[in-house]
Amino acid sequence: MEMTNKIFVIDTNVILHDATCIQNFEDNEVVIPISVLEELDQFKRGNEQIHFNAREFLRLLDELSIDTNEGELKQFDGKIKVVVNHNWHPDVEATFKDDCPDHRIINCAFKLHEENPDRLLVLVSKDTNVRLKARSLGLLAEDYTSDAIENISDIYPGNRLIENVSSSEIDMVYESNGIETVHLKSIEKPRPNENFILRNGQKSVLAYYDPFEKKMVQVNKLNAYGIHPRNAEQSFALNMLLDDRIHLITLSGKAGTGKTLLALAAALEKRKDFRKIFLARPIVPLSNRDLGFLPGDIQSKLDPYMQPLFDNLSVIRHQFKHNDKRAFRITEMLEQEKLLITPLAYIRGRSLQKSFFIVDEAQNLTPQ
Numbered sequence: 001m002e003m004t005n006k007i008f009v010i011d012t013n014v015i016l017h018d019a020t021c022i023q024n025f026e027d028n029e030v031v032i033p034i035s036v037l038e039e040l041d042q043f044k045r046g047n048e049q050i051h052f053n054a055r056e057f058l059r060l061l062d063e064l065s066i067d068t069n070e071g072e073l074k075q076f077d078g079k080i081k082v083v084v085n086h087n088w089h090p091d092v093e094a095t096f097k098d099d100c101p102d103h104r105i106i107n108c109a110f111k112l113h114e115e116n117p118d119r120l121l122v123l124v125s126k127d128t129n130v131r132l133k134a135r136s137l138g139l140l141a142e143d144y145t146s147d148a149i150e151n152i153s154d155i156y157p158g159n160r161l162i163e164n165v166s167s168s169e170i171d172m173v174y175e176s177n178g179i180e181t182v183h184l185k186s187i188e189k190p191r192p193n194e195n196f197i198l199r200n201g202q203k204s205v206l207a208y209y210d211p212f213e214k215k216m217v218q219v220n221k222l223n224a225y226g227i228h229p230r231n232a233e234q235s236f237a238l239n240m241l242l243d244d245r246i247h248l249i250t251l252s253g254k255a256g257t258g259k260t261l262l263a264l265a266a267a268l269e270k271r272k273d274f275r276k277i278f279l280a281r282p283i284v285p286l287s288n289r290d291l292g293f294l295p296g297d298i299q300s301k302l303d304p305y306m307q308p309l310f311d312n313l314s315v316i317r318h319q320f321k322h323n324d325k326r327a328f329r330i331t332e333m334l335e336q337e338k339l340l341i342t343p344l345a346y347i348r349g350r351s352l353q354k355s356f357f358i359v360d361e362a363q364n365l366t367p368q
Contacts, residue, residue, distance in 0.1 A: 005029055007116060009109040011125035012039040012101065014144045019056035022080060024146040032061075033108040034084040035101045083108050095137065102127070106134050113139055159195035159236055162186050170203045178215030187216065193246065195219070195236040206232055212245055225326065226319030227265035234258055241266035244273070260360045261312045267356040268316065268330070268339075274356045277333070279309050280344040281360045309341045309360060 006028040014021050015036065022030050043054035064080060086104065089111050096103040109123040123134045123141040131141035165186045172179050181187050187196065192211035198204065206219040222229060222238045229235040233253070240249050241263060251259040267277045313330065320327040333339035344359060 005119070007031060007112060007119055007121040009033065009105065009112065009121065009123045010036065011105055011123070011127060011130060012036045013126040014124055015040065015057045016043060016050040016053050017126055017144060018147050019053040019060070021144060021146065022057075022060070030080045031108070031112060032080060032082050033105045034082060034086070035104040035108070037082065039101050083112070085111070089114065092137065096133070102130050102133070106130065106137065106139070109134060109139055110137055156191070158193075159197065159233065161197045161199075163199060165198040165200050167200060167203055170198055170200070170205050173198065173205050173207050173216060173218050176218075178210060178213055178217045180215055181209070184216055190216070193240060195232075195239075197232055206235055208236065208239065224262070224265040224269040225316055227261065227316060229262070230258075234262060237262050238266060242269065244270075260309065260358070261315060263358045264309075264312050265316055267358060270356065271333070271338075273354075275338070275354045276352070277339045277356045277358070278347060278352070279313075279339070279341045279358045279360065280347060281306060281309055282344045306341055306343070313341070 006025075008025050008028055009031045010021065012035075018024075037058075040054045040058060043051050044058070045051065061080075085108075089107055092103070092107040092110050096106070105125075106123070109121060113121045121140065123131070123139055124144050125131050125134075125141060126144055131143070134141040169184050169186055172183060181190055186198065187209075190196070190209035193208060195206070195208045196216070197206060207216050208219055209215075210217045219235050219239045222235065222242065224238055224242060227238075229238050234257075237249075237251050237259070240246050249263075251263065253259055264279060267274075267279075271277065317327050317330050330339070
């Protein structure tokens with residue numbers, strides 16, 4: 001390794017934030033103080049994201065440590081080194097009287113800085129206080145931002161607004177059951193199932209790219225069990241939810257934009273095609289405590305978590321008069337357990353065929 005390569009000392013909170021962080025330092029040297037591994041040991045058990053990240057990082061580190069010597073681990077373009085020396089540097093010991101993991105990590109970085117005066121050393125930490133303490137000793141300290149999105153407009157939104165589209169192109173989309181994109185000069189490189197708002201000063205049309213037919217198709221006005229979309233985004237979502245060819249759909253948006261409502265309405269509309277409808281929600285315990293800590297029987301424990309799902313079902317039911325068959329059908333499906341509102345943990349591991357799954361608040365899921 002060339003002497004010009006940097007040395008990055010990684011704090012524990014960086015690993016808990018991103019289990020794959022060591023893949024983002026290119027051909028530089030990554031140093032993990034032994035204090036970091038000791039801290040990670042305290043986070044191995046649990047169901048939150050930080051616990052998963054701790055386990056995943058330790059598994060990755062274990063794989064990289066096979067057939068290596070002297071604490072160095074072969075790593076991508078650079079290398080990783082675990083430093084086990086706990087001897088205090090006099091300057092650090094004089095500055096920080098307490099013996100704690102943060103000070104040990106700073107001590108490790110300071111000693112490496114002294115031992116490698118011709119190399120740039122950076123302490124990477126998500127902890128502002130650790131960075132300030134390190135800088136007080138003359139160390140270079142930075143936040144971990146490799147996983148940050150530089151520009152939110154770079155995120156694939158699933159839809160695209162194209163202005164100043166010629167009226168002839170809009171008319172072609174309206175008048176056809178699907179038109180090849182070679183005839184639409186305003187659309188470049190459409191992605192599968194990407195949605196478009198094509199408009200000019202006088203006309204507009206909603207369309208999506210059908211990857212099965214390889215054509216641009218108009219999005220018509222839709223209705224799912226009495227629920228009508230109220231804007232372009234809801235129209236796009238409902239159009240995909242009712243398409244049998246699309247087997248997995250993710251909807252993202254702010255609270256109250258109708259994601260769960262549309263998914264549930266689409267499931268009820270397509271009920272004849274499925275044996276059961278599962279409306280699931282992950283349980284996020286308070287302070288990492290299990291449901292057993294809550295008072296009451298199992299139903300009493302679950303009701304507060306499941307209530308938002310019942311609220312959406314109530315909105316759909318109230319679209320109809322009390323004697324409407326569609327309202328009665330919802331009640332029958334609940335009684336016959338053809339429509340199940342349940343915690344996600346209760347259906348994990350089950351093999352369920354020909355079922356419509358709706359997972360609400362999926363961003364709270366923790367991979368295991």
